[in-house]
Amino acid sequence: MNFKEQIYSVVDIETTGNKMSGNRITEICIVRLLGDQVLEKYTTLVDPETLIPDFITGLTGIDNEMVATAPLFAEVAEEIERMTRDSIFVAHNVNFDYNIIRNEFKRLGYDFKRKKLCTVRLSRELIPGMNSYSLGKLCNSLGISLNNRHRAEGDTDATVILFKKLLEIDLDGTAFTNFLKGSNKEGTFPPHLDRAQFHDLPEVPGVYLFKNQARKVIYVGKAINLRKRVLSHFYSKTSKSYLMCQEIHYIEHIPTGNELVALLQEADLIKEYYPKFNSAQKKPRKAYQILHYKNQIGVVQFAVGLVKSYDYSVVTHYDRAHAVEQLEQLCADFNLCPRYCSFKTPEDCTQHYKLQKCKGVCKKKELVSLYNIRANQAIKALHNQNPNYIIKQKGRTTEESCFVMIKDGEYQGYGFVDQYTSISSIEDCEDFIDRKAANYHTNQIIRSYLKKYGEQNVVYEIAQIA
Structure with missing residues (x-):
């Protein structure tokens, strides 16, 4: 294939959000190229049929009033289809633009499919060693004028100039061919991440931390193979992975030698940093233990109590029902009084629905000292159930x-x-x-x-x- 005689559609969109699903288009620009020659340009605002959040308006300048009289996507879909027909779909972080446009067509019952090229991935391959591959910073480093940033036409015009440079660099079309065939195995790298940080990852068990520009931890993960696991995030097409990759500037890793310690250290680091993109393990869980103490009349009293700190040395259960079951079994095994195990009972504790072996300490029919001997045996058994x-x-x-x-x-x-x-x-x-x-x-x-x-x-x- 002669890539300088191929038709390309360079695209940029603005949306109501930054996720890959559920977003609606507010503006689109398409520049159709034959090699490095511009054939035509199309740009328009689009009514997203939903409110535009304030933070998006602050970023793009597009507000609800601007799109109130704009055409619906259904009204411009035919023109978008024509502009991208028989061409290779090109964008900076192409999966974002492509998937949102494809979802818009799905709402209309049309299956939109095009071959894709990503100028982020091409730039990494053909212009290695840049500090950042985000569109703004990359254009600044290469001396490409980028006017009207975060508007569809301004970003598209800059991407066109970048794309022409990439065409000139890839003289024999090797990089273009590899990316079109999907034979490049390095995935969609985060635009701000130095590739050397990825190559430094060993293929061993451990924990990895993704950090943003301020070096704040935004994700913690564990891996049996650190390099392969990190790369899987870059291949993932989920909204969460896309958004996370946009914020990754640094990767740190901690080899652990085995999966068990990797899992334990991951849990510890999530609790320490409370990372933005870790949804699991962030919600605190209550812990319970079986308490024992002498009450006012000197009887050893048992109860299920809430542990107020995870640093407590004897935590027996993280499910209250399990702690209650263990106390019930303890009460039955050592003929303890249900009342002094904090179970609700009728006046006659032997009428408890399950525990009926009380020897009468609650009615002064048994000496407290004899009862406490069995209670202390129960305490010893309780500790022995928690081995070292x-x-x-x-x-x-x-x-x-x-x-x-x-x-x-x-x-x-x-x-x-x-x-x-x-x-x-x-x-x-x-x-x-x-x-x-x-x-x-x-x-x-x-x-x-x-x-x-x-x-x-x-x-x-x-x-x-x-």
Whole structure:
């Protein structure tokens, strides 16, 4: 194919938002080219049939009054189809413009399909090493005049000049051919990201952090293969991935050596940074424990209580119903009084719908001291249900190993040691552990790991807490 004799349609649109779905067009400009020769231009405002948000008006200058008398998309669809017919659809961040136009045609019952070229991806390939590949900064670096920024015609005119430069650089059409055939495997890179940061990513398990221009963390993810996982974000066509990629300026990564620690560190970092694009794990979950204390008459009283801080050392449940079930079982196993386990009962506690083995401490038929012996046995059993153990994992190199510590059934943190250091108990781990706060998500991660892998890498502490 002779790319200098090919017809191109260089397109830019303005919309009611910045997502790839659900947006409506407010303005469109199309320049039809034969190679590097302009054949014709078409530009028009479009009535989006919905209100334009204030922040969009602030960006583009297009307000609701301006589009009130503009044609509907249905009225200009035929002209848009004609201007792009038998041509290659070209735009800066082409998927955004192409998908929104295609969705507009879908509303009319028409399947709009065109071959696509992205000037961001072409620029990365043909003009490497630029600080940014956003249209404004790229044009400024290349000396391309960009007037009337964030209006369809101004952006299209600048993209046309950029596209002509790319045609001149790609003398044999290799880059154009690769991108049209989809044989380029580097995806749609974020326009502000230095490609070297991606190439520095190792193909190992770990955690990665996407940061914006102010170096604020906007997304945290875990990966078995850091490079492949990060690249998958760039290939994704979802609105979330597109919007996130527009804000990425920096990538940081933390090798972990194994998936379990990657999952745990991801949960910890999401809690620390509360990133904009992490929807999961951001909502706090309440934690519950079985409390025990001596009441005013000296009886050991039990209750299910809310843990007010995830830093509490003995968290037993993240579901209140599960904590209640455990207390019911404890009450039944040790013949405890339902009333002193904080369960609602009739006047005669043996009439509880489920627990009917009270020996009468609540009616002074049993000595408090005898009752408390069983209560303390229940407390001991409760602690023994929360064992101490470590989970051994691979280290970040062949010369080290990793452990995850659980104490009293609660996640404590993880650590890395060299291959010559013996780790076989909780005490051995104390000098190496990087302590972390437990929460609902770390609890679920440990439970899921044990359910999947069993106890093949688990080393239990022999001595349990009394």
